[in-house]
Amino acid sequence: MDIRTQLLAFIQGELAKNAPDVDVASDSLVETGVIDSVGILKLVTFIEKTFSVKIGDDELLPENFDTLDDVTRLVADKAG
């Protein structure tokens, strides 16, 4: 599974479960509240474990996690 697909599955299954109206693939995850202050920590913990990358606390900015594409880019840059 590629990075985007794994991230999509995680966000849909874990973070957006109670937000059926949100299109995780394209909507702003921050504005819709799918990624909030706890959600971001859950997502980062998942990313670090799954992709064996490190995300610095100084990178935990809303703009790096706003859309699935943003998160995918962040992970891909590190994994690459």
Place this chain on the structure above:
Amino acid sequence: MDFALTEEQVLFRKQIVDFAHKRLNEGVVERDEASTFDRAGFMACAELGLLGLPVPEQYGGLGLDVVSCMVAMEALGYGAADQGLAFAVNTQLWTCELPILKFGTEAQKQRYLPKLVTGELIGGHATSEPGSGSDAFAMQTKAVEDGDHWVINGSKTFITNAPIADVLIIFASTATGEKRGFGGGLSAFLVDMDTPGVSVGRPLHKMGLRTSPTAEVTLDEVRVPATAMLGRKGGGAAIFNSEMEWERSCLFACHLGAMERQLERCVTYAQERVQFGQPIGNYQAVSHRIANMKLRVEMARPMLYKVGWLKDRGERAVLEAAIAKLYVSEAYVQSSLDAVAIHGGYGYMAEYEMERMLRDSVGSVLYSGTSDIQRNLIARWLGL
């Protein structure tokens, strides 16, 4: 899995306990009654190196790993009857020095860390507001960019160390428009307390931890240079979360030390106090209460040190820190109630110190995120 402390950790622990007995405990009942901060004790902590535990040597600190910091804090909690003073030390370390160390520019580190380590400066952080406590990110304090400055307006409450502070890390919304909360963009600023527009209210009279001064802080058109921003614009939430992870482990290690001391006091008391011709410790109602106190200490320790161990490996410990914080704080309150009960009427009297420990313990289920908030976080982690 290795549960043993290193030789250095054992020695440092003993040094801190001996130091606390000698330098921090005299007059604590009176200080508590008068809500007085022990500045001399604070400076003595600095001399011993306690204010620089995790800070690298280049900034005057000891450069210790997380587990060693926790050992030191547990020793301080065990040795120091003045838990308010210990609280002030913890506040300085985990909510002021650590964020500067982790997120600060070199210039910010050079400017603040050496003086915070020596106690020349006192610091803290200000997140809570009258309208936003648990929902910290809903804060109303706002920072607006004005050329190469930021102008901050708002009010903060329950700020530990504020009446004695030289610098506070102030969290403010830097969102443009009406957006609030995590996505709105929170930022952190290093604000010197003598900046025009900063005012500190009267010290708040508290139930416990009275020797640790607390106050409201008002920010009225406070103008700080762009270089006062800590971390990046919008990075405030990450700074806050990072602080909380440290505080939930190291501050609560201090509480664990206090629980150990309380337990020892109860064992001694139960052996010495005679009623109906026997030491009260012979009665199962008393001895089981003490057994439960021991159980809590032994359960709390591995939970806490696991957080330190994970952090030393460079791993995140969000869930583990929440679990440890929740457990230790609730155990601390329960054991403090038990300690009062075991001491009977004497437990209720200030001189015996059990009532103060109970009052001191209650704040622990509130600050660093209430118990409810920890349970919310744990539940979220479990997918609920």
